[in-house]
Amino acid sequence: MQLQLLPTSHTFFTRFSLSSFIHRNPNMTSGSNSLMWFRKGLRIHDNPALEYAAKNSNHVYPVFVIDPHYMKPDPNSFSPGSNLAGLNRIRFLLESLVDLDSGLKKLGSRLLVLYGEPSDVVIRCLKEWDIKRLCFEYDTEPYYQALDTKVKNYALENGIEVFSPVTHTLFNPVEIIEKNGGKPPLSYQSFLKLAGEPHWSISSPPSTIPPIGDLGNLEVSEVPTVEQLGYQDFQEEYPDPPLFKGGESEALRRLKESTNNKEWVATFEKPKGDPSAFIKPATTMLSPYLKFGCLSTRYFYQCIKEVQQEVKNHTSPPVSLIGQLLWRDFFYTVGFGTPNFDRMRGNTICKQIPWNGDDELLAAWRDARTGFPWIDAIMVQLRKWGWIHHLARHSVACFLTRGDLFVHWEKGRDVFERLLIDSDWAINNGNWLWLSCSSFFYQYNRIYSPISFGKKYDPTGAYIRHFLPVLKDMPKEYIYEPWKAPLSVQTKAKCIIGKDYPKPVICHDDAIKECKRKLAAAYELNKKTNGVVSDEDMKKLRRKLVEDQGQGNDSRRLKQKLI
Numbered sequence: 001m002q003l004q005l006l007p008t009s010h011t012f013f014t015r016f017s018l019s020s021f022i023h024r025n026p027n028m029t030s031g032s033n034s035l036m037w038f039r040k041g042l043r044i045h046d047n048p049a050l051e052y053a054a055k056n057s058n059h060v061y062p063v064f065v066i067d068p069h070y071m072k073p074d075p076n077s078f079s080p081g082s083n084l085a086g087l088n089r090i091r092f093l094l095e096s097l098v099d100l101d102s103g104l105k106k107l108g109s110r111l112l113v114l115y116g117e118p119s120d121v122v123i124r125c126l127k128e129w130d131i132k133r134l135c136f137e138y139d140t141e142p143y144y145q146a147l148d149t150k151v152k153n154y155a156l157e158n159g160i161e162v163f164s165p166v167t168h169t170l171f172n173p174v175e176i177i178e179k180n181g182g183k184p185p186l187s188y189q190s191f192l193k194l195a196g197e198p199h200w201s202i203s204s205p206p207s208t209i210p211p212i213g214d215l216g217n218l219e220v221s222e223v224p225t226v227e228q229l230g231y232q233d234f235q236e237e238y239p240d241p242p243l244f245k246g247g248e249s250e251a252l253r254r255l256k257e258s259t260n261n262k263e264w265v266a267t268f269e270k271p272k273g274d275p276s277a278f279i280k281p282a283t284t285m286l287s288p289y290l291k292f293g294c295l296s297t298r299y300f301y302q303c304i305k306e307v308q309q310e311v312k313n314h315t316s317p318p319v320s321l322i323g324q325l326l327w328r329d330f331f332y333t334v335g336f337g338t339p340n341f342d343r344m345r346g347n348t349i350c351k352q353i354p355w356n357g358d359d360e361l362l363a364a365w366r367d368a369r370t371g372f373p374w375i376d377a378i379m380v381q382l383r384k385w386g387w388i389h390h391l392a393r394h395s396v397a398c399f400l401t402r403g404d405l406f407v408h409w410e411k412g413r414d415v416f417e418r419l420l421i422d423s424d425w426a427i428n429n430g431n432w433l434w435l436s437c438s439s440f441f442y443q444y445n446r447i448y449s450p451i452s453f454g455k456k457y458d459p460t461g462a463y464i465r466h467f468l469p470v471l472k473d474m475p476k477e478y479i480y481e482p483w484k485a486p487l488s489v490q491t492k493a494k495c496i497i498g499k500d501y502p503k504p505v506i507c508h509d510d511a512i513k514e515c516k517r518k519l520a521a522a523y524e525l526n527k528k529t530n531g532v533v534s535d536e537d538m539k540k541l542r543r544k545l546v547e548d549q550g551q552g553n554d555s556r557r558l559k560q561k562l563i
């Protein structure tokens with residue numbers, strides 16, 4: 001059977017112009033079986049892949065594959081969850097699937113849940129159900145690129161049409177990179193210039209979905225509960241009920257709530273937000289819904305645009321709400337066009353820096369035991385809520401890397417990747433590169449103080465008292481630096497530093513000096529070698545840094561000084 005690869009701008013698909021991956025089979029009759037493969041994009045609204053499947057088929061099989069590798073409890077991980085994902089995110093995903101299932105049921109269908117390695121399972125489905133059309137949202141993450149190549153190759157070889165539109169982002173990263181001569185733009189401003197205005201229209205939700213055909217011999221289940229996956233014992237560590245209920249219905253409800261406040265949307269200025277606001281956080285908190293595509297970014301964008309048209313004056317990118325969505329697209333584009341974007345070695349846009357691999361310091365940071373209440377409170381919020389404010393992310397990422405502990409950004413990235421509900425490959429890596437001064441941003445002299453930064457927003461320490469109740473009675477004079485409180489004050493506050501709450505793992509003033517010294521030397525080496533730093537160069541730099549510091553005044557020594 002002959003297959004035709006259509007240019008993405010083919011007239012038939014002008015509504016998805018230049019934003020689709022389409023392999024059409026010209027001999028295909030409409031009315032055959034389609035498989036709608038959900039991965040992200042867990043929604044009915046603005047879902048061109050679903051709309052296409054529903055319009056052109058006799059039977060539609062809506063499928064989600066649970067990869068046990070992603071979901072199975074891992075008792076050896078540092079927090080409840082699987083090997084790859086914390087329990088907060090697993091629970092959010094399952095709730096999103098339940099909501100999707102109920103949305104599909106309203107349209108005459110339902111979600112078919114299967115277990116196994118996703119590409120193997122999908123290929124089995126294609127065979128067993130005699131599928132002629134495979135529809136799924138295009139994904140730029142390396143994991144999905146590899147998965148999708150395998151499935152697309154099978155489909156192509158077997159005359160199956162593939163419809164895979166780019167709908168997770170506002171722009172198609174491929175197009176932006178092409179416009180920029182094959183390289184991703186490395187600054188937000190150049191990205192904005194290349195991107196211009198998006199040119200899609202929102203896809204209308206299908207009014208009905210063709211029925212599911214014969215299921216043959218494949219084992220199909222309902223969406224499991226967290227308990228059914230084996231997570232009975234872990235509930236108490238998390239807020240109950242969870243702060244983020246997964247699913248499209250909740251996403252649309254929250255979006256409406258946010259955009260109803262037109263003044264707030266129009267005057268939104270990200271840097272002015274208060275990272276310590278926890279009763280009513282300063283931003284939309286929609287990131288988990290965008291991550292899983294419970295909320296269409298395009299629909300979100302359109303709603304903000306509508307508000308802006310109604311309100312006379314509004315803020316602009318990079319600080320506006322639209323600006324935030326564009327940051328998302330920026331990191332998706334750079335991530336897609338940069339080999340080894342998620343690591344330091346082999347990543348041409350990443351400065352080569354001799355970070356340490358101090359697992360003791362890493363664990364203190366991860367487990368909220370640094371002795372700096374601002375940092376520890378944020379890390380508790382991260383673990384409990386699976387979400388923290390952007391500037392809180394700045395604070396702890398800077399502290400772990402270039403500000404204080406000089407631990408490798410990849411290690412911090414891994415902790416975020418596990419604990420965040422909104423954990424997103426492109427955005428998380430992009431921001432860790434940024435915060436560690438490895439890429440995009442290079443002013444390593446500008447440090448977030450673990451003491452004064454939080455105090456600026458929250459002088460009485462309400463945020464710290466909430467997330468670190470052990471410090472709840474510490475007077476406000478000492479809440480950011482409790483080790484300075486006289487013993488009598490500590491006793492009265494029922495919190496002895498070094499016993500009830502840790503002493504600081506480093507001396508901040510010494511640590512910043514050390515970090516700056518190392519970064520200056522690393523930047524110099526990167527400049528000298530034009531960014532091509534060999535293993536040998538790196539070894540030499542490490543040796544030089546030890547020699548220069550004479551007595552070995554590194555973070556480990558600082559740590560010993562204080563404990």
Ligand code: FAD
Pocket residue numbers: 270283284285286287288290291324325327328329331388389390391393394397416420422423424425427428429431432435
């Ligand atoms: P809002 O301010 O309401 O913004 C709306 C949306 O815009 C967000 O939901 C998000 O999709 C996007 N957005 C906002 N800020 C950024 C940004 N700086 N870069 C890219 N997109 C942005 N965001 C993630 O979604 N997933 C991550 O894994 C992630 N990791 C991060 C790691 C670090 C070290 C830092 C500093 C930031 C990270 N961010 C990440 C970006 C940002 O902090 C979150 O997107 C934001 O705090 C989510 O809250 P919100 O939905 O209320 O954001």
